[in-house]
Amino acid sequence: MTDRIPLAGVIGSPIAHSRSPVMHMHWLATLGLAGHYIPMDVAQQDLERVLQTLPRMGFVGVNVTVPHKETVLQFADQVTDRAGLIGAANTLTFRAGGGIVADNTDGYGFIENLRRGAPNWDAAAGPAVVVGAGGASRAVVASLIEAGVPEIMVSNRTRIRAERLREDLGRRVRVVDWSQVRNVLGDAGLLVNTTSLGMTGNPPLRLSLDGLRPDAVVTDLVYAPLRTELLQVAEARGCVTVDGLGMLLYQGVPGFERWFGQRPTVDEATRRAVLG
Structure with a gap:
């Protein structure tokens, strides 16, 4: 047999x-x-x-x-x-x-991809801004907490989902109104899009990066297209970008x-x- x-x-x-x-x-x-x-x-x-x-x-x-x-x-x-x-x-x-x-293993996959795509990223260097509060966001936020990021600012179009995430994942999470995301980018060492906005067939992620530091790292969980508009704009500002395929x-x-x-x-x- x-x-x-x-x-x-x-x-x-x-x-x-x-x-x-x-x-x-x-x-x-x-x-x-x-x-x-x-x-x-x-x-x-x-x-x-x-x-x-x-x-x-x-x-x-x-x-x-x-x-x-x-x-x-x-x-x-x-x-x-x-x-x-x-x-x-x-x-x-x-x-x-x-x-x-x-x-x-989503959080493991996120951190591995981030560290390999942006080897100089320092978790302790500054806050992270996470756009979205769904299941993927929860995995990302949990992995950032474990990695030692001091503060994670989470924003979601439906604020109550972001508040639930904060309740579940703890005091290092801060909820930011959807309309105020651009105003907190100046402090961010990392910007993460965990939504499907920007994916082929979906509306774009309408977020001005004017206040984002050029030394910030930007990553998008969307990998179709591989180079989303968010990553293209961030790259033009001089940011290190990491696509979502990894x-x-x-x-x-x-x-x-x-x-x-x-x-x-x-x-x-x-x-x-x-x-x-």
Whole structure:
């Protein structure tokens, strides 16, 4: 009897746009490992049944995306501290003896991408301004707190979401009115867009960078297009800019290693494969 080929995948709805399958299949091929990574469009009402069924089919884990990141926590047998703090999971591992471990590697992916794209960025040098207060923002803010950023100013079009984030993540978070973001940029060492504004097909992020310091670092979680208008304007001011593709790549590393037993390398070949 031969061993089962390990299976992994990504669940969400919609899911056809996901670049995760290309990334994981590239790593499997590069490392010469047996395995498959499959995109699965899963409706909310089917989520629990799907999570019960996948391990029986040979799945060792899955990534989770919109709209299931928060909901999957209620079906997990173990939730890591960081997933619990953020209130969402993007990586599930199915234990061999049964049970689901829920983790969130988005913050890890964000910080790794930031440090490699802006190696001179100093977390302690000054405040960070984070635009948006959704699930991605929570992961980013938690990772910035862990990295030692002294103050994180969060602004969201719906202020109550930013206030909830502050309540959950603590005293280093300060809420800034959406209309006042441009007025706090002068102190910022880092500006992060965690919204979908600026993404292909979405409205632009309308934010004047006139007050931003030229030595600030600017990063955008949007990676389609790779060079968003925010990054182009920041670059023209002399800022170091970091695109959002690296966050996608680095957040996938821990899950791949758990599921397939080897740690993949994020390199230029990986970026080319994902960009197609």
